[in-house]
Amino acid sequence: MASAASDTARFGPSRSTGEAIFQAACLGAATMLLVTLGGVVVSLAIGGWPAFAEFGLGFLTSSEWNPVTEVYGAAGPIVGTLITAFLALVMALPLALGVAVFLVEFCPRTIAQPVAIAVELLAGIPSIVYGMWGLFVLAPWFAEHVQLPLIMEAEPGSWQESLFSGIPNGANIFTASVILAIMILPYMAAVFRELFMTVPAQLREAAYGLGCTPFEVVRSVIIPYVRRGVVGVVMLGLGRALGETMAVTFIIGNAHGFPDSIFASGSTIASTIANEFAEATSDMHSAALVALGLVLFFITFGVLAIARALLGGQKY
Amino acid sequence: MFKKFAGAIGAAVILASTASAAMAGAISGAGATFPAPLYAKWAEVYKASTGIGLNYQAIGSGGGIKQIKAKTVDFGASDKPLKPEELAASGLYQFPTVMGGVVPIVNLPGVQPGQLKLSGALLADIFMGRVLKWNDPRIVALNKGVKLPPLPITVVHRSDGSGTSFLFTSYLAMKNPTWASKVGASDAVSWPTGIGGKGNDGVSAFVKQTMGSIGYVEYAYAKQNKASFVLLQNKAGKFVAPAAANFAAAAAGAQWAKAPGNYVLLLDQPGVQSWPITGASFILVYRNQADAAAGASVLKFFDWAYKAGDATAAQLDYVALPAPVKALVRKQWLANVKAGGKPVYVAR
Numbered sequence: 001m002a003s004a005a006s007d008t009a010r011f012g013p014s015r016s017t018g019e020a021i022f023q024a025a026c027l028g029a030a031t032m033l034l035v036t037l038g039g040v041v042v043s044l045a046i047g048g049w050p051a052f053a054e055f056g057l058g059f060l061t062s063s064e065w066n067p068v069t070e071v072y073g074a075a076g077p078i079v080g081t082l083i084t085a086f087l088a089l090v091m092a093l094p095l096a097l098g099v100a101v102f103l104v105e106f107c108p109r110t111i112a113q114p115v116a117i118a119v120e121l122l123a124g125i126p127s128i129v130y131g132m133w134g135l136f137v138l139a140p141w142f143a144e145h146v147q148l149p150l151i152m153e154a155e156p157g158s159w160q161e162s163l164f165s166g167i168p169n170g171a172n173i174f175t176a177s178v179i180l181a182i183m184i185l186p187y188m189a190a191v192f193r194e195l196f197m198t199v200p201a202q203l204r205e206a207a208y209g210l211g212c213t214p215f216e217v218v219r220s221v222i223i224p225y226v227r228r229g230v231v232g233v234v235m236l237g238l239g240r241a242l243g244e245t246m247a248v249t250f251i252i253g254n255a256h257g258f259p260d261s262i263f264a265s266g267s268t269i270a271s272t273i274a275n276e277f278a279e280a281t282s283d284m285h286s287a288a289l290v291a292l293g294l295v296l297f298f299i300t301f302g303v304l305a306i307a308r309a310l311l312g313g314q315k316y
Numbered sequence: 317m318f319k320k321f322a323g324a325i326g327a328a329v330i331l332a333s334t335a336s337a338a339m340a341g342a343i344s345g346a347g348a349t350f351p352a353p354l355y356a357k358w359a360e361v362y363k364a365s366t367g368i369g370l371n372y373q374a375i376g377s378g379g380g381i382k383q384i385k386a387k388t389v390d391f392g393a394s395d396k397p398l399k400p401e402e403l404a405a406s407g408l409y410q411f412p413t414v415m416g417g418v419v420p421i422v423n424l425p426g427v428q429p430g431q432l433k434l435s436g437a438l439l440a441d442i443f444m445g446r447v448l449k450w451n452d453p454r455i456v457a458l459n460k461g462v463k464l465p466p467l468p469i470t471v472v473h474r475s476d477g478s479g480t481s482f483l484f485t486s487y488l489a490m491k492n493p494t495w496a497s498k499v500g501a502s503d504a505v506s507w508p509t510g511i512g513g514k515g516n517d518g519v520s521a522f523v524k525q526t527m528g529s530i531g532y533v534e535y536a537y538a539k540q541n542k543a544s545f546v547l548l549q550n551k552a553g554k555f556v557a558p559a560a561a562n563f564a565a566a567a568a569g570a571q572w573a574k575a576p577g578n579y580v581l582l583l584d585q586p587g588v589q590s591w592p593i594t595g596a597s598f599i600l601v602y603r604n605q606a607d608a609a610a611g612a613s614v615l616k617f618f619d620w621a622y623k624a625g626d627a628t629a630a631q632l633d634y635v636a637l638p639a640p641v642k643a644l645v646r647k648q649w650l651a652n653v654k655a656g657g658k659p660v661y662v663a664r
Contacts, residue, residue, distance in 0.1 A: 066506035067477075068499065135518065140525045167470050167511055169526035254475030254512030265511040271475075275514065279378030279477025279503050 347380015
């Protein structure tokens with residue numbers, strides 16, 4: 001009796017009305033998101049249609065991008081987008097795991113908190129700052145200390161020579177991936193850390209009690225416990241790496257062609273759009289850029305779907 | 317449909333950003349990034365003396381053309397003049413405001429600024445990847461007495477669409493038929509070789525970082541960064557340095573009065589002093605103004621800038637238009653910018 005009375009007080013005159021409103025609000029929020037997503041796809045498809053109609057499948061397979069003759073093929077940026085995002089993830093994932101494990105398992109309490117906050121602050125730096133840093137600091141250093149030695153070391157005609165060839169100024173696909181990795185790292189590390197904190201203390205203590213080493217605890221208890229969450233982290237990182245624009249534009253070298261080595265200049269879909277949208281005066285040029293946007297949308301969607309399928313299929 | 321949608325969003329953004337200024341009777345404009353610092357400085361001085369502000373969005377020449385066509389601003393600004401037929405089709409009129417030059421810059425150890433000489437045709441071949449090393453016989457032939465290293469040439473160009481690229485590629489197309497047929501002239505082209513930097517900063521950073529590289533930037537940018545500029549051969553066959561006097565010389569020979577729609581490219585002009593890659597920045601307004609007061613305030617602002625803005629322009633390394641060109645433009649306003657059949661502004 002007493003609890004029913006307090007329920008009425010808490011939820012207003014009729015509990016079912018409040019529930020209904022709440023349910024409708026949640027439904028509305030979820031629907032709005034889907035409608036917005038659908039609207040984006042539809043408007044991108046309509047805006048990009050002239051390009052697809054003109055070039056057909058060639059838009060995806062050709063790497064000739066020429067605003068003067070109005071021939072647009074997006075293979076270069078598409079490949080560049082996939083390579084940089086993949087390389088960035090490969091570099092950032094182990095680092096993010098390492099940072100998070102260190103913070104949760106090994107780091108003394110007194111410095112764990114400041115370090116965690118610093119990691120999260122990294123995530124708040126605007127991407128243009130990363131781009132400028134990449135252009136003025138990382139690229140020259142990389143050119144002098146990594147790229148030039150590797151090129152000089154490589155024997156003429158060897159596979160190393162073709163892999164490392166490129167203009168020795170540090171603006172290439174590889175350094176763009178490094179910048180991307182640095183940019184997605186704090187996000188991933190911060191979420192990993194939160195995930196690891198959700199592992200029940202009893203579970204961990206029990207494992208230690210059985211005589212496990214810290215490595216065994218991480219490998220056999222913590223990682224399996226948060227496996228599902230890892231999917232989310234990978235998606236977060238990949239999603240950002242695929243769509244990141246400003247930083248990449250500064251450091252990737254912006255060549256439209258097909259990249260032929262990891263130190264070659266390239267471009268990504270996002271950087272191409274950023275570079276050309278403001279000055280695209282012809283209708284076909286804008287249509288081609290909007291079509292690129294649609295391609296990016298589907299790539300992001302596809303890659304994330306694959307990531308979920310690969311990682312999310314397993315049960316813990 | 318998408319274009320309308322995009323236009324509406326653009327309009328909303330511009331409206332939102334200019335709303336407060338518009339209430340104070342401010343002039344709104346958008347476009348070219350090259351004259352933006354000068355327009356900002358002019359606006360500051362103008363506001364102090366008249367109380368009327370100018371809200372200028374530096375969104376690029378292409379953006380300026382789009383915004384004036386969408387009628388979201390009082391004037392558009394572009395470094396790339398519109399062709400007379402395009403002006404007629406959209407009911408627009410254009411006039412020049414200020415000039416600048418495009419300057420090739422290099423990073424060559426042992427070569428001082430202004431020491432390297434190049435011709436237009438050779439410059440085009442370099443940017444097409446047909447000349448691969450700095451000690452190529454063609455470069456050596458022009459530069460007797462200069463020690464040229466056997467470095468490979470790295471070409472650096474703009475990655476973003478730009479009026480600077482338009483002037484540069486137009487010049488190369490004029491001087492080299494192969495460039496004209498293979499690459500062409502536009503604010504964004506399919507560059508045959510090299511890497512792209514974003515903006516003048518991007519190009520100049522890549523040139524600074526890459527030994528043996530050659531790029532091109534706005535004069536003001538090259539001067540302020542003390543970049544190693546190149547001497548170019550002009551129409552008279554002389555090798556000239558980029559300098560304000562040489563841009564003015566290029567403008568002096570231009571036939572503004574005979575150019576329909578003020579479509580003038582100051583490229584490869586006659587005269588022993590003329591710098592070959594000179595360009596003017598343009599303002600676009602409607603011939604038939606819907607709002608006479610708004611149209612008048614635009615012309616009044618630029619009339620003031622013609623009269624009182626030259627010193628400011630020089631300070632910022634821009635080059636003012638020659639007096640006869642200014643007088644010509646003032647006269648054109650009477651016949652070309654009207655509301656209800658009457659000129660919106662009479663310059664005194």
